Amino acid sequence: MKHYKIASIPADGIGPEVIAAGLQALEALERRDGGFSLDVTAFDWGSERYRRTGALMPEDGKEQLKGFDAIFFGAVGAPDVPDHVTLWGLRLPICQGFDQYANVRPTRILPGIESPLAGVGPGDLDWVVVRENSEGEYSGHGGRAHRGFPEEVGTEVAIFTRAGVTRIMRYAFTLAQARPRKFLTVVTKSNAQRHGMVMWDEIAAEVALEFPDVTWDKMLVDAMTVRMVKQPRSLDTIVATNLHADILSDLAGALAGSLGIAPTANIDPERRFPSMFEPIHGSAFDITGKGIANPVATFWTASQMLEHLGEPAAAARLMQAVEAVCESGIKTPDIGGNATTREVTDAVCEAIRASNI
Numbered sequence: 273m274k275h276y277k278i279a280s281i282p283a284d285g286i287g288p289e290v291i292a293a294g295l296q297a298l299e300a301l302e303r304r305d306g307g308f309s310l311d312v313t314a315f316d317w318g319s320e321r322y323r324r325t326g327a328l329m330p331e332d333g334k335e336q337l338k339g340f341d342a343i344f345f346g347a348v349g350a351p352d353v354p355d356h357v358t359l360w361g362l363r364l365p366i367c368q369g370f371d372q373y374a375n376v377r378p379t380r381i382l383p384g385i386e387s388p389l390a391g392v393g394p395g396d397l398d399w400v401v402v403r404e405n406s407e408g409e410y411s412g413h414g415g416r417a418h419r420g421f422p423e424e425v426g427t428e429v430a431i432f433t434r435a436g437v438t439r440i441m442r443y444a445f446t447l448a449q450a451r452p453r454k455f456l457t458v459v460t461k462s463n464a465q466r467h468g469m470v471m472w473d474e475i476a477a478e479v480a481l482e483f484p485d486v487t488w489d490k491m492l493v494d495a496m497t498v499r500m501v502k503q504p505r506s507l508d509t510i511v512a513t514n515l516h517a518d519i520l521s522d523l524a525g526a527l528a529g530s531l532g533i534a535p536t537a538n539i540d541p542e543r544r545f546p547s548m549f550e551p552i553h554g555s556a557f558d559i560t561g562k563g564i565a566n567p568v569a570t571f572w573t574a575s576q577m578l579e580h581l582g583e584p585a586a587a588a589r590l591m592q593a594v595e596a597v598c599e600s601g602i603k604t605p606d607i608g609g610n611a612t613t614r615e616v617t618d619a620v621c622e623a624i625r626a627s628n629i
């Protein structure tokens with residue numbers, strides 16, 4: 273029997289609702305599988321803690337998380353706390369502190385879910401977006417001067433390093449190589465941004481030589497949005513900077529039916545630290561407490577977590593259960609159904625129990 277230590281950080285808004293659903297499905301998988309157990313420790317970090325203590329997580333938060341095998345994260349953000357405070361107070365310190373430099377965002381149209389794109393169904397849109405997760409536009413470099421005066425300036429400096437770009441390129445090429453189409457699209461904005469982005473293109477070409485069996489092409493990020501909408505079948509694995517991939521993967525989630533199904537894994541590929549798994553979506557203030565948050569993104573990221581932990585059979589069983597439930601029409605309102613979070617979760621757990629793969 274293998275044992276894994278999981279840190280759960282539900283945090284804000286619908287985070288606790290979808291993490292509770294995810295943990296229920298993980299428990300059902302544990303029981304169905306019998307070969308592993310999850311020892312889950314919950315952390316009450318988030319905006320409520322910020323209101324009480326002035327900090328979203330304790331100062332030694334990273335130390336507390338270090339010994340875990342993985343982190344299962346909900347969402348952070350509250351209407352009364354500025355978004356840059358919540359993001360930089362919890363999620364980014366974990367991603368950057370644990371050097372989770374590869375952010376992996378699979379997207380495909382699940383059976384029973386309708387894409388807003390006409391004539392596009394399951395199999396027509398099957399992508400993995402790889403987002404550089406440690407530097408670029410979210411490095412935190414920059415500042416403000418002459419605050420409040422007419423001559424006030426604010427700078428936001430994007431940092432691209434050869435080491436950082438090379439490692440994410442290798443990760444993306446390796447992932448593309450493992451997928452049936454062996455095809456990677458490298459996204460930049462190297463026409464307008466002629467320093468860091470041109471270096472990104474050059475490094476892509478260098479790393480490509482290590483992967484002769486992977487076909488690759490290049491896109492400017494603006495044209496990429498058009499290609500995603502007009503020619504979804506022409507894409508497979510996609511690599512882009514922290515900011516570009518952040519935006520493109522939200523678009524990808526929406527094109528696959530809803531943000532409520534899109535998962536993300538913040539991976540430390542060298543496994544020096546725990547990796548973190550979360551839905552792409554945020555706290556969703558508009559539906560918090562209504563019991564209708566779509567738990568599918570959280571199930572999908574739980575499947576990514578199981579895969580990362582070395583439990584591919586349980587990971588596959590979970591996705592198979594999610595697909596069967598979506599196909600049967602038990603869906604939350606964001607994807608055209610009228611089921612609650614609980615009804616979808618119970619149906620997925622039942623499908624896990626009944627599964628015979």
Ligand SMILES: NC(=O)c1ccc[n+]([C@@H]2O[C@H](COP(=O)([O-])OP(=O)(O)OC[C@H]3O[C@@H](n4cnc5c(N)ncnc54)[C@H](O)[C@@H]3O)[C@@H](O)[C@H]2O)c1
Nearest residue numbers: 347348349350355531532553554555556558559565566606
């Ligand atoms: N990783 C994170 O923690 C993260 C990511 C994005 C936004 N945020 C934060 O969340 C807050 C709200 O941000 P936002 O409104 O821009 O984005 P959001 O993802 O919270 O919501 C966008 C829209 O998608 C819908 N939606 C999102 N998840 C859903 C789900 N599981 N089921 C059904 N519908 C769902 C919401 O109802 C809303 O209409 C902000 O404070 C923001 O900073 C956090």
